[in-house]
Amino acid sequence: MIIISYNHVLLEIYCLHEENKVVPEFCKKVHKPGFHCIENNCANRGVTYAPNEFAFADENGLVSDLESHIGFGGDMEPENVSQEKINDLKNLWKEICKKKIDEAYEEFMVNSGLKK
Known part of the structure; x- marks a missing residue:
């Protein structure tokens, strides 16, 4: 028997890419962090907790604008x-x-x- 459990985790992800450094091939847009940073374990990625946050995630699971949280x-x-x-x-x-x-x-x- 397989027991599947899940939890929704709200994190804040940020881009630490420095100017004049090589942009990773998978990077969709520098300083626009998203799932691609997590999926590719990007060295320029920073992550922190988002405690006591109230948010609406879009169809991709992203909180896409400042008015949504x-x-x-x-x-x-x-x-x-x-x-x-x-x-x-x-x-x-x-x-x-x-x-x-x-x-x-x-x-x-x-x-x-x-x-x-």
Whole structure:
């Protein structure tokens, strides 16, 4: 018996290619990182976690523009507050994001005529 498990992993990938260096043959466009960087284990690739991110991925699994994601931080994370307060704010952000996912599904089902 084969047991298949999966998980969605949201990472931020960036290009560290330096000017005047050879561009890898597989590179679709310098400084436009994507799956091709991961698939080819590109030496110019950098990867980091994307914690507390709320995003929409396109048909290729990419979050293709700045309007398609938002992460907890910036003006959402006040300075000079306790870690406990930050944790409370992150939990609030998580609750709101999960609610919006449910709302998006319900709205889609109604607007598409697929809701029974």
